[in-house]
Amino acid sequence: MFNFCRLLFVYIAFFVTTVGFAQKTNPDSLKVEILGLNDKNQHEQSILVLDRIIGSSSSTAHDLFHAYLLRSLTYKSLYNYTGALINLDLADKVGQGTDFAESASSRVLIEKLFIYFDTKRNEEFAALLQQVTPEKLKHIDGETRAIYECIMGHLEMHKGNYSVANAIYDNCILLLEKESPKHLPIVYKVKVELYNLMGQQDKAIAAYEKGMSYAEQFGIDLYKITMLETIIYFYADNGNYKDAYLAQLEVTKQRRKYDAANRSGKLNDLEKELLQQRNDITLKNRKNMTIALTGVIVLLSALLFLLFKLLKSNKQRRILMENEVVHMRARLESYVNRKEHREEDDNVLLNLEKYDLKKRHIEIIDLIREGKTNKEIGDILFISENTVKYHLKVIFEKLNIDNRSSLRG
Structure with missing residues (x-):
């Protein structure tokens, strides 16, 4: 019986291990890890890290939401906006009905707003912008808030409200210097455009140099390309075609090095491979689960059979004991009756x-x-x-x- 119970425990332990327990991932640590890999152009490694979370049965809805959100940012950094939007939809779906649903929907909304702005999908951008409320902005971090404000400054700039736009940009710079200085090229890029519109070319050049220095300091190739593209338009707009041409050559060089299209294609292939592996693992786990459950059922059936036999044996023993008691009672009554008869006979003889x-x-x-x-x-x-x-x-x-x-x- 001891060995049987020990074997049953092993099967139950296997079952629990297979199912697993929910474990919550630290979103801040995960974000630092993934964005750090993306900054180093190690996008495939980012996908592998996130896929382990997405493919794990122990991941919570909270884990999955952040994994999809960060996978969206990974695709966005390679200009794969379709892949980015798909993962944002997945993140939004996971967040629905949870205790963080409002926060999740707000963050997805803002990230989609950024994509529509970058891809100049003006109608979709305008529709989402109407949904942004001060309450929703409470759910985004300082880094994301700075990028959002930067877009608001860009809108003011195109309305001709240059001083308002400049004040917004300066506030964004202060916020990013505190929260995440590696993203400062985003603000200095629009600063170049603003100063050019204001006729302050010297400040525009200074803003470009400042933004490029941050891109080089943090080694983010994507921001180097962004700053170079901005200065090309600046040179061309001011008739400096020679410097514009040289900047274009450098952009081409940097783009070839960054190789966003090829990297994005590799990520798609990697995801297909990981999906196939995950399906294979799922099938294998189902098979193992079936075997484990079958084993547990067999063991439980054996245990029930043993219990049945034990109960039956105890019942037979009880019946025998009851019969023995009846016989003993009968013998005792017979003895008492004989004694009484003998006493009666003795009385007769006396x-x-x-x-x-x-x-x-x-x-x-x-x-x-x-x-x-x-x-x-x-x-x-x-x-x-x-x-x-x-x-x-x-x-x-x-x-x-x-x-x-x-x-x-």
Whole structure:
């Protein structure tokens, strides 16, 4: 029985291990890890890290939401906006009905707003912008808020409100210097555009150099390309085609190095491979689960069978004991009845006066009660043993008994 229970425990442990327990991933640590890999152009490694979370049965809705959100940012950094939007939809779906649903929907909304702005999908951008409320902005971090404000400054700039836009940009710079200085090229890029529109070319060049210095400091190739593209337009707009051409050559070089299209294609292939692996693992786990459950069912069936046999054996033993008790009670009652009958017979024998017994008969009865044998009785009464036997026969007939034991009192 001990070995059986131990084996059952092993099966249950396997079952629990297979199912797993929900574990919550630290979103801040995960974000630092993934964005750090993306900054180093290690996008495939980012996908592998996130896929382990997405493919794990122990991941919570919270884990999955952040994994999809960060996978969206990974695709966005390679200009794969379709892949980015798909993952944002997945993140939004995971967040629905959870205790962080409002926060999730707000963050997805803002990230989609950024994509529509970058891809100049003006109608979709305008529709989402109307959904942004101060309450929704409470759910985004300082880094994301700075990028959002930067877009608001860009809108003011195109309305001709240059001073308002410049004040917004300066506030964004202060916010990013505190929250995440590696993203400062985003603000200095629009600063170049603003100063160019204001006719302040020197400030525009200074803003470009500032933004490029941050891109080089943090080694983010994507921001280097962004700053170079901005300065190309600046040079061309001011008739400096030579520098514009040189900047274009550098952009081409940087883009070839960054190789966003090829990297994005590799990520798509990697995701397909990971999906296939995950499906294979799922099938294998289902098979193992079936085997484990079958084993547990067999063991439980065996346990139930043993319990049934044990109960049946106990029932049979109980029946035997009850029968033995009945027999003992019957024997006891029989013994008591015999004793009562003997006492009744003794009472009858003691009352000898109502029988027609001679004096010699009474003497013989008294000697029998003393335990004397026929021979001893003959010697005492000076008669032969056969005479004693004769008297006993007469006594038995008169008292209506069968043996001498009935004469003992």
